[in-house]
Amino acid sequence: xxxxxxxxxxxxxxxxxxxxxxxxxxxxxxxxxxxxxxxxxxxxxxxxxxxxxxxxxxxxxxxxxxxxxxxxxxxxxxxxxxxxxxxxxxxxxxxxxxxxxxxxxxxxxxxxxxxxxxxxxxxxxxxxxxxxxxxxxxxxxxxxxxxxxxxxxxxxxxxxxxxxxxxxxxxxxxxxxxxxxxxxxxxxxxxxxxxxxxxxxxxxxxxxxxxxxxxxxxxxxxxxxxxxxxxxxxxxxxxxxxxxxxxxxxxxxxxxxxxxxxxxxxxxxxxxxxxxxxxxxxxxxxxxxxxxxxxxxxxxxxxxxxxxxxx
Ligand code: HEC
Ligand code: HEC
Numbered sequence: 001x002x003x004x005x006x007x008x009x010x011x012x013x014x015x016x017x018x019x020x021x022x023x024x025x026x027x028x029x030x031x032x033x034x035x036x037x038x039x040x041x042x043x044x045x046x047x048x049x050x051x052x053x054x055x056x057x058x059x060x061x062x063x064x065x066x067x068x069x070x071x072x073x074x075x076x077x078x079x080x081x082x083x084x085x086x087x088x089x090x091x092x093x094x095x096x097x098x099x100x101x102x103x104x105x106x107x108x109x110x111x112x113x114x115x116x117x118x119x120x121x122x123x124x125x126x127x128x129x130x131x132x133x134x135x136x137x138x139x140x141x142x143x144x145x146x147x148x149x150x151x152x153x154x155x156x157x158x159x160x161x162x163x164x165x166x167x168x169x170x171x172x173x174x175x176x177x178x179x180x181x182x183x184x185x186x187x188x189x190x191x192x193x194x195x196x197x198x199x200x201x202x203x204x205x206x207x208x209x210x211x212x213x214x215x216x217x218x219x220x221x222x223x224x225x226x227x228x229x230x231x232x233x234x235x236x237x238x239x240x241x242x243x244x245x246x247x248x249x250x251x252x253x254x255x256x257x258x259x260x261x262x263x264x265x266x267x268x269x270x271x272x273x274x275x276x277x278x279x280x281x282x283x284x285x286x287x288x289x290x291x292x293x294x295x296x297x298x299x300x301x302x303x304x305x306x307x308x309x310x311x
Contacts, residue, residue, distance in 0.1 A: 029131065032093050032142035037127035045128030048121045053129075056111065061132030071111060074221060078129045081136025082218055082266035085235040088145025089271045090263030093136065095147055099126045102235075109232030148261050150254045154279045160286060167287025169193050170280045177284075180225040180268060183209040184291060186311035210309050218266035225269070229294035229301050235259055249289075256285040 025042040037045075049057075058065040061078035068075050076083070085102060086094025103122050106114040115122070130137040155163035171177045172185055173193055185193070187205055194202035217223040226233060236259065237252040245251055260281050263271035272281055294301040 025131075029127075029138055030140045031127065031130050031137045032139070033095065033144035034140070035096065035127070037124075037130075041124045041127055042131065044121070045124035045126070048117065048125040049128050052115055052117070053125065057129075061129060067111075073110065073219075073223070075112070077220060078132035080219065080266070081133030084264040084267050085259075085262075086145065086265060087148045087258050087262055089148070089273060090265045090267075090269065092145025092265075093143070095144055096123070096126055097147075107234040108237065110234055148258055148273070150257055151278055151282075153253065153257075153282055155282060155286060163283045163286035164290045166280070167283035167285070167290075169197055170276065170284050171287055173197050174280065175272065175276060175284065178206070178209055180213055180215055182212050182227060184229070184305075184308060186308045188311050189308075210305075215268035217268055223264075223267045223269075228288050228291035229305065232295070233259070233288075233292070252292075253285050253289055256288055257282060260284055 025039040025046075028036055028038040029042065030036050054065055055067040056065040056071070056075040057063055057078060058068065058075075063075040063077035065075060081093070082091070083094050083099075085098070085107070086092065087098050088094055100119075100122050102112075103115050103117075103125070106112050117125075136142075168185060172183060172190055174197070178184075183190070187202075190205070191202045194200060212225050212227050214222040214224055233256070236255040237248065245254070260276075261271065261273045263269045272284075276284070294304055
């Protein structure tokens with residue numbers, strides 16, 4: 001009788017084990033960017049994944065873990081091989097370095113927390129999650145996106161107010177970020193900006209100008225463009241370990257600059273590289289950073305938004 005029990009137990013355990021996407025790895029794999037992971041690294045990565053990540057990202061890597069219910073945004077579906085916060089032009093594959101940063105520092109305002117794991121564990125789990133999307137990642141010839149880097153900030157703290165003013169003009173007139181996000185200027189101000197930048201009056205205004213608009217995405221759900229005076233920005237202010245940079249404001253501005261340059265993969269937010277000039281991207285980064293100051297004071301925020309929408 002006892003024998004039958006342990007026999008059943010073995011069957012049960014092995015079905016549980018083999019029902020995971022990959023059982024044990026016996027061979028290494030080549031991934032995009034010339035990265036080679038050994039079978040040992042992949043097996044170790046899987047152990048890390050089952051311990052720390054599976055509850056949200058799921059056994060199949062599809063983002064349907066037991067704790068995923070009700071989460072918005074939902075955990076990433078790794079089977080798609082699409083990443084939002086790589087420092088590469090939206091849609092391209094991110095570098096291990098960036099995935100490392102995301103896993104070690106988490107994504108602000110989401111249940112994707114900072115994972116306190118060794119460098120090796122992070123490296124191995126990164127390689128393991130790639131195996132959920134073999135079409136995107138596997139093969140010797142596969143390429144990663146070109147890594148985007150922070151350029152020299154043409155403004156700096158002494159020209160902050162100039163940058164914020166310029167950023168407001170670029171945001172509303174040149175880039176029209178309010179077509180997805182919302183506007184943060186009154187009609188009167190927009191008219192003034194239009195006269196200054198385009199030398200013409202602005203007479204027609206989009207009636208949805210002060211609303212944020214849900215967007216279609218490639219992730220299988222609609223994505224919400226953040227209201228910068230309300231939401232936390234997931235990929236901004238997370239470069240805590242960046243050597244030589246201690247100033248949190250500098251880190252946030254650099255992260256914002258990179259996000260605007262890169263966009264958010266598969267999530268409607270476009271890359272502004274080669275669309276806006278570099279100094280315009282910096283100006284918008286300062287402007288968004290300014291808007292974020294309202295997140296700390298809801299009373300002040302309400303006053304600010306009311307005064308805009310009334311005038
Ligand atoms: C409590 C739930 C939860 C756990 C546990 C969790 N994550 Fe996440 N993870 C999320 C959510 C939610 C997102 C999506 C955030 C978004 O779309 O803005 C995410 C996104 C990601 C992304 C995508 C980043 C990008 O640029 O698109 C990676 C990579 C990731 N997680 C890796 C991991 C790893 C590795 C672990 C385990 C060490 C882990 N996560 C554990 C909830 C979780
Ligand atoms: C076509 C629609 C669209 C346009 C245009 C657009 N965005 Fe976005 N943006 C989005 C969406 C959608 C998200 C959220 C993606 C998600 O949650 O998956 C987003 C996210 C962001 C984020 C947050 C990233 C994070 O870390 O959480 C920033 C910052 C941002 N946008 C700034 C801008 C600025 C500034 C402009 C104009 C220069 C702009 N966006 C234009 C759709 C857009």
